[in-house]
Amino acid sequence: MQEIAIALITGDNKRVDALTVQALEQGFSANTVMDDGLISGMAIVGIKFRDNIIFVPEVLISARAMKAGMAHIEPILSEAGIEPIGTVIMGTVKGDLHDIGKNLVSMMMEGAGFEVVDLGINNSVEAYLEAMETEGPDILGMSALLTTTMPYMKVVIDTMVEQGIRDDYIVLVGGAPLNEEFGKAIGADAYCRDAAVAVETAKEWVGRKHNAAKA
Numbered sequence: 001m002q003e004i005a006i007a008l009i010t011g012d013n014k015r016v017d018a019l020t021v022q023a024l025e026q027g028f029s030a031n032t033v034m035d036d037g038l039i040s041g042m043a044i045v046g047i048k049f050r051d052n053i054i055f056v057p058e059v060l061i062s063a064r065a066m067k068a069g070m071a072h073i074e075p076i077l078s079e080a081g082i083e084p085i086g087t088v089i090m091g092t093v094k095g096d097l098h099d100i101g102k103n104l105v106s107m108m109m110e111g112a113g114f115e116v117v118d119l120g121i122n123n124s125v126e127a128y129l130e131a132m133e134t135e136g137p138d139i140l141g142m143s144a145l146l147t148t149t150m151p152y153m154k155v156v157i158d159t160m161v162e163q164g165i166r167d168d169y170i171v172l173v174g175g176a177p178l179n180e181e182f183g184k185a186i187g188a189d190a191y192c193r194d195a196a197v198a199v200e201t202a203k204e205w206v207g208r209k210h211n212a213a214k215a
């Protein structure tokens with residue numbers, strides 16, 4: 001498992017691919033390979049990224065390696081019906097075509113065990129609402145990179161309030177021009193500075209939601 005984690009951290013997708021197949025053939029469970037190999041490797045990538053030890057290109061290369069491993073794991077997990085820790089809808093808002101950061105967040109979320117439905121770029125309120133209706137996510141994640149498009153996040157949240165569905169979802173927002181204050185002002189649950197924070201925040205909020213549901 002350690003070798004898988006190291007190959008993932010170094011972004012060696014061919015080695016992650018081969019080691020994942022090998023581990024599964026040797027009888028390790030898909031969950032063990034995912035948790036102790038892939039996800040633990042990705043967790044280190046997240047920490048290094050957060051601490052500015054590695055940067056976007058390295059994260060994208062590790063994310064590609066993660067995908068190579070997950071391609072063998074996902075079919076086994078979906079056959080076994082193992083639940084993801086939560087479902088996230090992620091999309092860049094209307095008028096905005098930037099998607100590098102959003103893709104990074106999506107990959108890191110997947111790496112942490114979330115199911116991610118990526119809506120891509122240029123999403124209207126209607127597109128978000130339709131996806132919420134059909135996918136029933138725990139989390140709505142919105143990204144904006146332009147000062148001209150970030151106010152659209154409020155349009156989405158206000159529409160959710162109008163429709164009485166705001167509290168049915170955890171709303172997380174991110175993007176370079178945003179900050180904590182903006183997140184609060186538009187009524188999001190949290191602003192996420194980067195992909196690592198987005199994963200930590202998503203885990204925390206989903207945990208809270210599940211605990212509240214149990215109580």
Ligand code: B1M
Nearest residue numbers: 096097098099100101141143146147172174175176194195
């Ligand atoms: Co654009 N662009 N761009 N651009 N572009 C910026 C954002 C800009 C700051 C550059 C500048 O002028 N210095 C500027 C915005 C200025 C402003 O609004 N005040 C700008 C502009 C003006 C434009 C155009 C208008 C240029 C033009 O056509 N005249 C145009 C707009 C197009 C449109 O969207 N309608 C445009 C176009 C483009 C490209 C197509 C060329 C390209 C995008 C390619 C793509 O995404 N596929 C591009 C790029 C690459 C940039 C810069 C250089 C880099 C953005 C990036 O990918 N950063 C950017 C300058 C900059 O930011 N330094 C710039 C790396 C990425 C990993 O970081 O996206 O911040 P980021 O994501 C982070 C966090 O913010 C957070 O986690 C991520 C990972 O840590 N995060 C989330 C992001 N989304 C999240 C969602 C979450 C949680 C966390 O949800 C839960």
